[in-house]
Amino acid sequence: MLVVMQAQATEEQVRAVCEKIEAHGLRAHSIPGAQRTAIGITGNQGMVEIGLDEMPGVQEVIAVSKPYKLVSRDVKPENTVIHFPGSDGAEDTIGGRDLAIIAGPCSIESREQAFAVAECVHRLGARFFRGGAYKPRTSPYSFQGMGVEGLKILAEIRQRYGLKIVTEAIDHESLELVEEYADVIQIGARNMQNFSLLKRAGRAKKPVLLKRGLAATLEELLMAAEYVMSEGNYNVILCERGVRTFVDHARNTLDLSIVPAVQKLSHLPIIVDPSHGTGQRNKVIPLSRAAVAVGADGLIVEVHNDPDHALSDGAQSLFPDQFEQLMKELRQIAAILHRDVPSQPAQPPRPQTAAAR
């Protein structure tokens, strides 16, 4: 259910409504909008009759028939923009006019490798750095990531280049560490319906990047985001990364039609992962262009200084000069859609601190 407050409702009236809701054992989510505040109610099964519509400041009580509430544009018509304050007053955003370019290697393999890639993507204008410290691998015998050592390297990279860090958590334990070291907590495709992990991410203080599962419908993706939001974390970024179909000329089938579909139903930003979405380097560039042209809010793309020796996913990682060429093309396409891709680093690299060495 959803309570829409009058435009001139006071903060006190909003608070009173929330208190009444919670007094009935339900949960109130106050969501301020440009015109008015809406209050989402979760925790109820179906309609509840608690006399909200007669409280002062309440305009309307709406029975929401769609299973998703907090993710919906019905609750919040304006796009969600997630803000990442920079150390020098500059600010990065996801969901605003700037496209978020999240680049980096599949896995953090060593300090040298990570810094080499970070130096490159920072110089070419990326504001976000990706790199896995915890890797969900199909085989128990494959490289499973550097763990907390990888997270520490990522934190050093933020310190030096001002890049915001995006990295995956695979369970409660790693999520706690990712929350501490990174700027965005990634939930991978295979965990999109790991509801226990989603709830934990919903209690985290950092934004969540939620990847679509390999066979997830649009509704399931939105409901997974709803799990995170229902625990109080409203900063969720959705990510299309290809689905599994009969098609055999690419590792997955990148479903770009989900971008306008999400944008119609939800206020959350949606980005695209063309690296996992295709699995092949020579398809990453054309599909990246297509993702920006379709209207995505950003890309998460694998770049490696030496793809041929990567411990994972080398075949889909771009060479640095390919990434440079791609950034140039993306900037031009973004302009047509009245979006921007930064062309300069937000800040020059800093000298390494003693702590980071």
Place this chain on the structure above:
Amino acid sequence: MLVVMQAQATEEQVRAVCEKIEAHGLRAHSIPGAQRTAIGITGNQGMVEIGLDEMPGVQEVIAVSKPYKLVSRDVKPENTVIHFPGSDGAEDTIGGRDLAIIAGPCSIESREQAFAVAECVHRLGARFFRGGAYKPRTSPYSFQGMGVEGLKILAEIRQRYGLKIVTEAIDHESLELVEEYADVIQIGARNMQNFSLLKRAGRAKKPVLLKRGLAATLEELLMAAEYVMSEGNYNVILCERGVRTFVDHARNTLDLSIVPAVQKLSHLPIIVDPSHGTGQRNKVIPLSRAAVAVGADGLIVEVHNDPDHALSDGAQSLFPDQFEQLMKELRQIAAILHRDVPSQPAQPPRPQTAAAR
């Protein structure tokens, strides 16, 4: 098998090789390239030993392991460009620098409707007109098209606007008529493996637009083109139109990754149908932009002057002003890829002839 001739081989030498091949009951396809001529051999099961490699002018005889031959870049490294001479000396092409924009209604419903849409798309720069006279419908009780009356209306439209006509054939009988009245013979998705029809199209004198089947792999699409080419018609345009998957937020899942995949393996042009590929008007525009950004050689898109009263596929047809906006955006994206979208009609409408009235 494939015979690669020397760069300086004479026409006579090429002819001699072809004659020897045909003397063995096989079929020779001489394919002149920029540097040299290649001769594809079809009709054999596996390798044949007929002593071609010692003939004058022959450089190499290659056993082709892939099941496709004539569609392959191994046989013809340069892109195939299909030429449509215009009445005023102007020429349209598919597969060259110009993107082919094929626009029009799903079905030809009446002379008035067809001319209204044609006037609009012609004015906005389209050079090709689509419109079904024979409609393959899921239900035997649905509108099945105007048949030869529809073809005659299409021929009038060419006469008046200089638009090249693209329309579907569904069997031998309709193919004969389409070949007579239209410029491009369309084979629909449901007939992609109607091999008898493909062979007939291969004996036609007009180019063939071959749509990918709903569950066709890349190899099956190329082999369907091979059927057409093996009968001697080398002017085939491939078309991605969405495949069937579990995804339920769009009628089909548009698989844009097939565009770079085809371009790597084959010299044939490939275009995209965002109308059938999504089934929803509000997704056609973003996916059209994406299709051009991914590198397609053109689009086939449904436009209707009055979509709400269309006899078929109204919900996916663009309004004229949406088509105008789309053409503007496509032009800008095409420029980034060093491609062009015409902005002006090739010729002004002509006065109607007495015959056409």
Place this chain on the structure above:
Amino acid sequence: MLVVMQAQATEEQVRAVCEKIEAHGLRAHSIPGAQRTAIGITGNQGMVEIGLDEMPGVQEVIAVSKPYKLVSRDVKPENTVIHFPGSDGAEDTIGGRDLAIIAGPCSIESREQAFAVAECVHRLGARFFRGGAYKPRTSPYSFQGMGVEGLKILAEIRQRYGLKIVTEAIDHESLELVEEYADVIQIGARNMQNFSLLKRAGRAKKPVLLKRGLAATLEELLMAAEYVMSEGNYNVILCERGVRTFVDHARNTLDLSIVPAVQKLSHLPIIVDPSHGTGQRNKVIPLSRAAVAVGADGLIVEVHNDPDHALSDGAQSLFPDQFEQLMKELRQIAAILHRDVPSQPAQPPRPQTAAAR
């Protein structure tokens, strides 16, 4: 629309209703049932008001909202049983208590091969013989079947063993010949939506075996049958043969759940093809058992006397002794479902006639 006649309605009343329908330019399909006659009306778009409900003998006029009519149990509650009179008074059926076992090679390759397989399957109790004379092949360079020579061999096999012949037609021309030589006209999966061919099959005098397309929904399969029936041929046998999915451990994914789904909606018989449905000999036997256990009306299964040298589909053809073992198991499972699988040939082989030699 559907007119349900009263139980005691006379033939004359039925005829009068049909005449009134046809006088309005529509088509009437009179379908006698055990209790009463129903009259399906086709050719109309939506409801028509022609005052049928007040005619004598009419009980009810039902607006059918489902797109299928003639295939529906609403029109005909009793199962359709297709009868094949035998030369010696014995009769084979499809859709009745006997399971139809249709066995034979993928392709007719030679008289010797065809007779060797026929002798075997006849001896083990099969009453129907399959074998392709026209083969729809992915590659134009693969063996395309023996054509009319193959049909003549099939006719000889019927003559000698009393086996009913099931073979595929791929276009109007071959359909005419198949109709002449065979007992059942097979329409292959790739032609399931070749609507021109379906209409032609609907005008044929022989039953049609209609295979489900690789990405066909239940509704599309039923509508394809509706195409055949709408032309007047009511003897249609549906066939599940596997659909295309992401699954890679079998050539196709056999969807046995379509059997109860069809049986709920339609009166038509449905059989299963475990050979194409799996593509691997070692899966054919277990999936054949499963198909009978799920309630299918029969199987169409590939058997070859020498699978390793088959010109097509050898890897999925059963050896004769495997077929023998399978028949034994099927008989036992059928009994649990109160169905029968014949254990003896219907007739001994006949001496070859002079004509057949």
Place this chain on the structure above:
Amino acid sequence: MLVVMQAQATEEQVRAVCEKIEAHGLRAHSIPGAQRTAIGITGNQGMVEIGLDEMPGVQEVIAVSKPYKLVSRDVKPENTVIHFPGSDGAEDTIGGRDLAIIAGPCSIESREQAFAVAECVHRLGARFFRGGAYKPRTSPYSFQGMGVEGLKILAEIRQRYGLKIVTEAIDHESLELVEEYADVIQIGARNMQNFSLLKRAGRAKKPVLLKRGLAATLEELLMAAEYVMSEGNYNVILCERGVRTFVDHARNTLDLSIVPAVQKLSHLPIIVDPSHGTGQRNKVIPLSRAAVAVGADGLIVEVHNDPDHALSDGAQSLFPDQFEQLMKELRQIAAILHRDVPSQPAQPPRPQTAAAR
């Protein structure tokens, strides 16, 4: 890698090989077979050279190219049979001659509901009871299960009826409790690639029932089992429960062909879940028959005393009398495959203990 010991190798020799492996920082898994012992080595990336092939008792060292090792028949040719000792000396098994029938409600909703269903399925011969205490639901607002209270009810049911308890764990915390209260730890389809949970299950002392993910390939399913086994828990039961495809006449597409595919590659038992595999009561019975006919080692099926008021999955739960009819048919089909389905309870219900009341 895999070390195959000689048939007459002593226990001491086996132990010496294991010690050498572990001295190299790898993990040794000794797997006694009927003829000889095999030792799987995990933890290595590729081949290792540690001189095992010259140790006494070693017959062969095999480099395993398939990514799965411990699940493979190469390591253990004989079927894995999981034993559940009964309180009265009777023993239940999964993977042996008896088919495992695991029946019960989707969720434990109350003590009354759970006991009513348990009484019924026990009386009709089921030896295993299913029922969710922790429910992974698509919506955060749906009933999430009774948690530990549900587990306590399940434990009472085992005490009273001797039924072995199968119930799902969704995270580390619930797994610990399920391990304590239940007999089999179920890992659901959505967690099939929750590798952190799989590893935890691999350290549990109870067998694991691992459901196939909605878009999981055969290899991914086997690799998920490998995760469990690589931690030392060798008692894994695989479960086919339908995959997600374009098919719309059933909630999922039950892929019975995976049963013979698994049985060829792996020694692990595989059962089928026709309830989730179809989602519709009227398809559960025919697909259950088919699952037994295809050769599965058992079924997990939802039965409810009052499906219309179930809190989850009511539409796919069998009524008690349907389950009775099903058990009768399964017994007959099992006999054809030389398998058994128990027809009598293993033990009469016991009086409730004071503790359980």
